[in-house]
Amino acid sequence: MKNSHTDMYIFLDIDGVFIKEDKLGEQTSLDEDVPTIDAACVEHFADIVTQYEQVKIVISSSWQEAFDLSIIKSRFPDSVSCKIEGVTPILTEPAEFFRHQEVLDYLAMTQATDQPWVAIDDIAEHYPPDVPIVVTNPYEGFDRIAALRLHNFLKAASTKN
């Protein structure tokens, strides 16, 4: 078993990744109803992450301001939710690339700054251009192309060191 000790972090957005853009805002009462995530998108994601024991998932989404982690987890199949470790901290100061800063803060908080990570987001501009990110098309969500990109990243990261 090589490098089974190394964690690989996935910082995961939800809207535009597991909820397609044209479905956003379809639910009527925002406070009470947790939006339903797209089953096909989650399946593509689960197919990849379940192949890597070392994957730890951290939610990096505005969902974390609206819902408890347990509720967010309950939207995912067990094979994925068991890998969801937490949510990124909310910034106290503005940052140019706020999601990226939240990722850095999370890694620092958990003493994991030396671990490989990749972000999944439909908005590339949340991150500086030189960081690993799988950008989804918000109208397609996490599709085959995104799955292939994530797989390539995890494969490379798991054979490094």
Ligand SMILES: [Mg+2]
């Ligand atoms: Mg998004």
